[in-house]
Amino acid sequence: MTLLLSFCMLISNGQNFKEINSITVENNQITAVNISPDNQFVICGFSDGDIIAYKTVSGKKVYETKRHQNIIHSISFNKTGKYFVSAGQDRAAVVWSVATGKQLKTFYGGDAVWTAEFTPNGKYLVTGGTDQVISIWELVSGQRYRTLWGHKNRVYDLKITADGKYVISVSGDRTMKKWDISKQLQVKSVHAHENDVTSVAISADQKYVVTASKDNTVKIWDFDTFNNIALMRGHQWWINKVVISPDSKYIASGADDNTVIIWDLEAHEKIKTLKHDSPVLDLAFSKDGKYLVSCDAHKIRIFTTGFPALSN
Numbered sequence: 001m002t003l004l005l006s007f008c009m010l011i012s013n014g015q016n017f018k019e020i021n022s023i024t025v026e027n028n029q030i031t032a033v034n035i036s037p038d039n040q041f042v043i044c045g046f047s048d049g050d051i052i053a054y055k056t057v058s059g060k061k062v063y064e065t066k067r068h069q070n071i072i073h074s075i076s077f078n079k080t081g082k083y084f085v086s087a088g089q090d091r092a093a094v095v096w097s098v099a100t101g102k103q104l105k106t107f108y109g110g111d112a113v114w115t116a117e118f119t120p121n122g123k124y125l126v127t128g129g130t131d132q133v134i135s136i137w138e139l140v141s142g143q144r145y146r147t148l149w150g151h152k153n154r155v156y157d158l159k160i161t162a163d164g165k166y167v168i169s170v171s172g173d174r175t176m177k178k179w180d181i182s183k184q185l186q187v188k189s190v191h192a193h194e195n196d197v198t199s200v201a202i203s204a205d206q207k208y209v210v211t212a213s214k215d216n217t218v219k220i221w222d223f224d225t226f227n228n229i230a231l232m233r234g235h236q237w238w239i240n241k242v243v244i245s246p247d248s249k250y251i252a253s254g255a256d257d258n259t260v261i262i263w264d265l266e267a268h269e270k271i272k273t274l275k276h277d278s279p280v281l282d283l284a285f286s287k288d289g290k291y292l293v294s295c296d297a298h299k300i301r302i303f304t305t306g307f308p309a310l311s312n
Contacts, residue, residue, distance in 0.1 A: 016306020017262065017272055017292070023059045023300040030281065032072045033295040035302075036098055037081035037287040042300060043098070045072025045086055053101060056291065056302060063101040067094050073129075074157075074282070078118040081287075085125060087116040093127045095139070107137050115157045119181075120164045126181075128155030134169055136181060148179050150186045157199045161206060168209055170197035176211055176226070190226045192219065199241045203248040208265065210251055212242035218253050220265065230268040234261050241282050245307060246289040254280030260294050274303065 023042070032045035041053045041062060049068030054061055070089035077084045083104065086094050093107045093116040107116075110131035117126050124145060125137045134155060136146035153172030160167050166187075167179045174197055178188035193213035201210045202223065209221040216237060220230040237256035244251055244265065251263040256279040262272040276296040283294035285305070292303045 017274060017303045018306070019301055019303050021057060021059050021302040023054055023302075025298050025300075029297045030295045030300065031297075032075045032086070033282045033293055033300055034075040034077065034084070034284045035286045035291055035293045036084075037077055037079075039286050039288070039291060041098060042293055042302065043075055043084060044295065044300060045075050045088075047071050049088065049090065051075075051086060051096070051101070053098075054300070056293075065096070065101040065103070067103050067106070068092060073112070073114045074116065076117050078122055079120050080122070083118070085116045085118065087113040087127065087129070089113075091129075093125065095125070105139070105142060107135075107142065109135060114155060117158060117160050119160055120162060124181075126158060126160060126167055128158045128169055130154045132171070134158060134167060134179065146181060146184050148184065148186070150177055150179075150189070151175065153196075156197065159200055159202045161202060162204065168200055168202060170200045170211055172196040174213075176200065176209070176221070178226070188226045190221075190228075192221075193217065195238075198239060199253075201242050201244040201251070203244050203265070204246055205248045207248070208244070210242050210244055210265075212239035212253050214238040216255070218242055218251065218261075218263065220251075220268065232263060232268055232270070234263075234270045234273075235259065237279075240280060243283060243285050245285050245305070246287060247307065250305075250307070252283055252285065252292055252294075254283045254294055256280075258296070260292075274301070276301070 029047040043053045052064045068088040074087045089112045093113045095105045112130040114129040128134045132151045134148035151171040158169040176192040193215045195214035199212040218232040235255040239255040242253045254260045258276045260274040278296040289307045
């Protein structure tokens with residue numbers, strides 16, 4: 001009876017994903033996408049360094065701005081949703097106002113910046129990229145606060161724990177590492193995949209870490225021990241991004257096989273496949289879990305998840 005109930009829940013949740021809007025861009029290539037914590041804006045980065053903010057439901061362009069000179073690799077928001085940061089191939093991580101698109105501050109890495117995240121307390125910005133190091137910057141002064149050395153290849157992605165104590169990073173050296181920010185110390189490292197590890201996510205309950213790789217697999221890890229809990233196969237080509245729903249129940253992964261796969265985190269089962277016309281380059285759940293946004297090079301797709309919305 002329990003197995004039947006679980007199966008029915010998987011089928012039901014899989015059917016809940018409904019596309020409510022799509023935005024097509026013909027004259028540029030989308031490289032990064034995210035949705036603001038209040039669900040009002042979908043903000044996109046492009047291969048030429050442009051940034052465009054759209055209204056989530058209507059798709060109306062709100063503003064367009066430019067500071068980067070090259071590919072934007074990622075976009076992320078601070079906890080309050082007032083600011084976002086773009087990470088660029090031009091060595092820059094740029095902080096912006098979400099409401100106006102005004103450029104507020106620029107931080108320069110030693111090489112291309114692939115990932116940038118705000119700490120929960122809003123005091124620091126953490127970046128990683130081609131220079132193989134993780135840099136922690138004071139937002140107000142713009143000065144470098146910490147430098148974490150240990151990766152031997154490009155840092156593709158990093159995430160910060162909700163308490164702001166740890167950074168978890170993944171790299172082209174095929175490892176995943178955990179760092180204690182205040183102690184400036186690497187506390188865990190594991191050979192995570194058989195090819196570049198391209199993306200990482202931490203569950204909100206801080207029980208799990210999920211990674212994705214160019215070896216076409218998604219893996220679930222115990223947050224504390226880094227023991228591997230599950231290996232999930234379903235994609236046929238490189239996976240570019242993995243995210244976890246805010247309720248810590250679902251995983252979404254986007255890949256070069258033109259698909260987004262939705263997985264049940266606890267059951268380790270695939271429950272839905274969403275198709276794009278070309279490789280899926282980025283994706284994100286909204287802060288309340290109500291929406292999933294994904295992009296390929298020329299189209300942004302916005303889905304309602306059907307999951308119960310969490311209060312912000």
